[in-house]
Amino acid sequence: MKRGFFSLAFLTLACLALGASCAKTDAPSASSEGPASAPAATAKVDPSAKALVVVFSATGTTLKVANKVVDATGATLYQIVPKQEYSKEDLDYNDPKSRTSIETNDPTSRPEIASDPIADFADYGTIYIGYPIWWGEAPRIMETFVEAYxxxxxxxxxxxxxxxxxIAESGAHLGEKAGSGEWIKGKKFSPEVEDADMKAWIESLQ
Ligand SMILES: Cc1cc2nc3c(=O)[nH]c(=O)nc-3n(C[C@H](O)[C@H](O)[C@H](O)COP(=O)(O)O)c2cc1C
Known part of the structure; x- marks a missing residue:
């Protein structure tokens, strides 16, 4: 994927063309589902809590960032591996019939996960959850994940x-699907984020 390709104009056009829920108007609002899933602006990360980094990355970019979160926190890494890996054709956002286009346009789509379930999920107090933005939101496979825990x-x-x-409201929307947890807004990163900047962000959450 050629980085920097996406302009806001492209995104708007893509959303219009695909009818995807990029806009807040289409997507469920954070306030519509009650306090359990509302973004908790005041939630703080307890540095003594056990931390897990969950990531889905179709082409490796978000995985790079996830590894930096792991380095900065000492957390365990869990990778969401799709049962059916995404091919180059699947990831073609210019093709309204590509797999990703079809999944995005189908709110009930829940791509299957091949990775083993996380047996000790209950033991973690902090979950860092990473994903690429697809049409303004988290990929549907993230909904598969959050609905399972x-x-x-x-x-x-x-x-x-x-x-x-x-990152916009993508995390809040996942929080709505999860239906539990204190979801903070989170942040978009460059895969080249400096270690010091990552560390500073992690500390700002505490
Ligand atoms: C299907 C698809 C849709 C995308 N939609 C957007 C988008 O709405 N906005 C954007 O800035 N980038 C978009 N991108 C670019 C990805 O977010 C970006 O390349 C990301 O870093 C890929 O992460 P990964 O390598 O971890 O999969 C899209 C990429 C794909 C494949």
Whole structure:
């Protein structure tokens, strides 16, 4: 994927063409589902809590950032591996019939995960959760993941990479799907983020 390709104009056009839920108007709003899933601006990460970094990365960019989160926190890494890996054709955002286009346009789409389930998920107090932005949101496979776990009592910290889009409400929308946990807004990163900048961000969450 050629980075920097996505301009806001492209994204708007893509959203219009695909009818994807990029816009807040289409997507469920954070306030519509009650306090359990609302973004908790005041939630703080407890540095003594056990931390897990969950990541889905189709082409390796977000995985790079996830590894930097691991380095800065000492957390365990869990990679979401799709049962059916995404091919180059699948990732073609210019093709309205590509797999990713079809999944994005289908709110009920839940791509299957091949990775083993996380047996000790209940033991973690902090979940860092990373994904690429696809049409302004987290990929559907992230919904497969969050709907499979109970985030009660956990602080959840989304992070993402993208061509240009911000993390926006993507984490809040995942929080709504999860239905539990204290989801903070999170942050978009460049895969070249400096270690010191990552460390500073992690500390700012505490
Ligand atoms: C299907 C698809 C849709 C995308 N939609 C957006 C988008 O809406 N905004 C954006 O800035 N980048 C978009 N991108 C670019 C990715 O977010 C970016 O390349 C990301 O860093 C890839 O991460 P990964 O290597 O971990 O999969 C899209 C990429 C794909 C494949």
């Amino acid at each position: 109970d985030f009660s009592g956990k602080v959840v910290v989304p992070f993402c990479t993208s061509g240009s889009s911000d």
